[in-house]
Amino acid sequence: MLLSTGAAFLTVIAISQLRLRKRLTAEGKTLGYRMWLFPWLTWGVILFISGVLVLMLFRPDHRIDVLSTPALAIVVVCSGLLITRRRAREGQGAALGQGASG
Known part of the structure; x- marks a missing residue:
């Protein structure tokens, strides 16, 4: 699963x-360090890794790893969203309580 x-x-x-570089360029910010062969190398990495993952799907010994990784990612992201929303509600409740007593 580590792979x-x-x-x-x-x-x-x-x-x-890719997204951050596009945003920074649109904002007119200059970067202190430029990656060579950008964006072609980045796209090459994305395509290569995606190809490796697709090949891993066809290998029975790696299939469960490839399929369980997105499932784990979904669980982690959903947990993070739930925790963030709960903390935001608690923060709003605390702010309302302070405003009423102050």
């Missing part, structure tokens, strides 16, 4: 790099 999880995280990092 498929690592591959998934590398893909997320590469996609994040």
Whole structure:
């Protein structure tokens, strides 16, 4: 499972790099360090890792790893969203309580 999880995280990092770089360029910010062969190398990494994951789906010994990684990611993301919403509600409740007593 470590291989498929690592591959998934590398893909997320590469996609994040593309999005962040686009946003920073649109804002007119200059970057202190430029990645060579950008964006072609980033797209190459995304395609390569995606290809490896697809190949892993066809191998019975890796199939469960590839399929369980997105399931685990969904559980982690949903848990994070629920915790964030609960903390936001608790923060609003505490702010309302302070406003009424102050």
